[in-house]
Amino acid sequence: MIETDQLTRCYGNLTAVDALSIRVEPGQVLGLLGPNGAGKSTAMRMIAGFLVPTSGTARVCGHDVSREPMKAKRALGYLPEGAPSYGEMTVREFLQFIIRMRGFKPDAGYRRFEAIVQQLQLEEVLGLCIDTLSKGLRRRVGLAQAILHDPPVLMLDEPTDGLDPNQKHAVRQLIDVMARERTILISTHLLEEVHALCNRVVIIARGKLLADATPAELEARSRYHGAVSFSAPGSGMSQEMLGRLPQVAAIEVDPLDGRITVFPKPGERILEPVETLLREQGLEVSEIQLERGRLDEVFRQITTADVSVGGHA
Amino acid sequence: MSPVNAVLRRELRSYFVTPVAYVFLVIFLVLAGILTFYVGDFYERGQADLQPFFVMHPWLYLILVPAITMRMWAEETKGGTLELLLTLPLTLWQAMLGKFFAAWLFIGLALVLTFPIWITVNYLGSPDNGVILASYLGSWLMAGSFIAIGACLSALTHSQVVAFILTALVCVLLILVGQPQVLDFFSGTLPRRLINAVAHLSMLRHFEAIARGVLDIRDLLYFLLSMIGWLIGGVLLLDMKRTR
Numbered sequence: 112m113i114e115t116d117q118l119t120r121c122y123g124n125l126t127a128v129d130a131l132s133i134r135v136e137p138g139q140v141l142g143l144l145g146p147n148g149a150g151k152s153t154a155m156r157m158i159a160g161f162l163v164p165t166s167g168t169a170r171v172c173g174h175d176v177s178r179e180p181m182k183a184k185r186a187l188g189y190l191p192e193g194a195p196s197y198g199e200m201t202v203r204e205f206l207q208f209i210i211r212m213r214g215f216k217p218d219a220g221y222r223r224f225e226a227i228v229q230q231l232q233l234e235e236v237l238g239l240c241i242d243t244l245s246k247g248l249r250r251r252v253g254l255a256q257a258i259l260h261d262p263p264v265l266m267l268d269e270p271t272d273g274l275d276p277n278q279k280h281a282v283r284q285l286i287d288v289m290a291r292e293r294t295i296l297i298s299t300h301l302l303e304e305v306h307a308l309c310n311r312v313v314i315i316a317r318g319k320l321l322a323d324a325t326p327a328e329l330e331a332r333s334r335y336h337g338a339v340s341f342s343a344p345g346s347g348m349s350q351e352m353l354g355r356l357p358q359v360a361a362i363e364v365d366p367l368d369g370r371i372t373v374f375p376k377p378g379e380r381i382l383e384p385v386e387t388l389l390r391e392q393g394l395e396v397s398e399i400q401l402e403r404g405r406l407d408e409v410f411r412q413i414t415t416a417d418v419s420v421g422g423h424a
Numbered sequence: 425m426s427p428v429n430a431v432l433r434r435e436l437r438s439y440f441v442t443p444v445a446y447v448f449l450v451i452f453l454v455l456a457g458i459l460t461f462y463v464g465d466f467y468e469r470g471q472a473d474l475q476p477f478f479v480m481h482p483w484l485y486l487i488l489v490p491a492i493t494m495r496m497w498a499e500e501t502k503g504g505t506l507e508l509l510l511t512l513p514l515t516l517w518q519a520m521l522g523k524f525f526a527a528w529l530f531i532g533l534a535l536v537l538t539f540p541i542w543i544t545v546n547y548l549g550s551p552d553n554g555v556i557l558a559s560y561l562g563s564w565l566m567a568g569s570f571i572a573i574g575a576c577l578s579a580l581t582h583s584q585v586v587a588f589i590l591t592a593l594v595c596v597l598l599i600l601v602g603q604p605q606v607l608d609f610f611s612g613t614l615p616r617r618l619i620n621a622v623a624h625l626s627m628l629r630h631f632e633a634i635a636r637g638v639l640d641i642r643d644l645l646y647f648l649l650s651m652i653g654w655l656i657g658g659v660l661l662l663d664m665k666r667t668r
Contacts, residue, residue, distance in 0.1 A: 122668075156507065159507075159511040160510070160511055161507050161510050161511050161666065162666055162667075163666045163667045180515075181513050181515075184511060184512065184513040185513045187511070189511045191504065191507040191508055191511070192504075193504060195503060195504035195505045195507060195508050196505065196508065197434070197438065197505055198503070199438055199441045199442055200434075200437070200438070200441070204437065208430060208433075208434050209512070211427075211429070211430035211433070212427055212430045212431075212512045212513070212514065213512070213513065214427075214513070256508070
């Protein structure tokens with residue numbers, strides 16, 4: 112479990128994290144979302160015990176990171192931003208160093224080492240210097256470091272940043288497998304990640320918590336939630352007809368590909384009436400889609416609204 | 425295995441993986457030899473002792489110890505590994521001691537490798553080996569103090585060059601402060617007592633006392649306390665980084 116209570120961090124006049132209170136339970140994968148410079152990494156660094164909070168507290172598995180730092184650190188696996196590691200060491204040396212730091216007995220340490228190497232498919236690079244590894248491999252070594260002691264709480268700062276789609280997929284699968292009994296906090300600015308990984312999302316900007324919801328709830332806030340979009344050539348006539356449907360609020364046509372999006376009035380379902388109307392008009396529709404809502408739009412809405420408020424303040 | 429030990433092993437290994445260790449050992453041994461035989465007039469003095477050898481040590485350390493210690497924390501800060509290290513379950517003290525002992529053991533190794541010079545002097549005459557042993561101990565203690573200074577100042581900055589220069593500067597001050605020339609310069613302006621107190625801060629004075637073969641508890645304490653003091657300073661600086 113991770114709990115923060117009014118966690119605040121200032122750098123001079125700048126408040127990087129502003130009274131952030133979140134709580135992540137076991138089994139949850141919380142995505143910490145925010146624009147660059149929103150305070151995601153600073154918040155994580157405080158929870159990890161690297162930075163001292165200006166005020167407020169953070170607890171990992173009930174251990175206050177300032178009062179019982181050793182207990183908190185033992186319960187936590189942490190991948191810092193950019194997955195830093197000692198470049199002059201080989202992968203084997205580095206992981207063995209972490210094993211020693213984590214206080215494993217030789218036997219248990221060796222078994223754990225074998226298991227982790229297999230799980231993250233590091234067998235072939237064990238003898239290579241970390242400096243010579245690709246970005247994806249280095250990230251994998253960082254992940255191995257973070258989960259080596261099988262921690263109940265896992266905190267990953269942009270775990271898939273800079274990886275290719277295959278590597279991203281591999282990392283996500285790994286997180287998925289680990290998510291079951293663990294508490295996981297992931298920071299990201301990739302919205303696709305939220306769908307792929309998280310069952311809860313916290314959006315912060317300028318250090319302030321702006322939203323705390325499930326991905327579905329966030330999508331429901333989107334203008335596009337429940338909208339119906341389709342492509343149909345020569346549908347100028349039917350647009351007018353669609354506009355007359357009582358459930359429809361607005362219609363937009365994409366100027367580039369001519370795709371039509373029909374927006375519902377609040378609380379209305381429009382897929383069926385739209386389909387019926389199109390059928391009655393005898394229009395050829397190649398494909399029709401009910402939109403879940405667009406996270407990027409919600410994200411922009413939430414985070415930029417804050418900027419304008421901040422501008423007035 | 426304790427975290428101190430784990431850090432110590434990692435540091436020592438990183439010396440030997442990168443060329444740092446070999447460059448240091450070669451330069452230290454070559455310079456120690458050259459300075460002893462050419463500058464120190466080892467043969468011409470006609471005395472069976474290692475005094476010309478040990479006299480050079482403070483000046484060797486002045487250049488070589490900052491080269492070892494400058495990367496100690498500066499590199500970790502710059503490379504981001506400080507965040508990794510300090511979020512592992514160890515205290516700042518354990519991290520600091522691990523790094524300090526790694527460097528100190530390494531200098532110890534460099535001193536051990538000067539054994540041919542000791543064999544030479546024993547072959548040529550019959551020196552007082554007790555004095556030589558005491559000198560080695562004094563030299564190693566002085567190296568420890570220099571390392572502690574370097575460890576502290578490396579925590580101050582993320583630039584290795586700045587760490588090097590600051591460390592060398594502090595070390596040269598601590599070597600020179602007890603020299604008669606320096607003390608005479610101030611004798612007209614500063615009160616006698618203050619000058620005496622300052623003179624006692626001199627590394628050279630305490631090192632020379634031990635190197636004469638007299639193991640005075642005050643000289644040992646001087647080195648021990650200066651190591652502890654500078655290491656405390658380093659830990660405080662690291663802690664400030666977390667709050668700043």
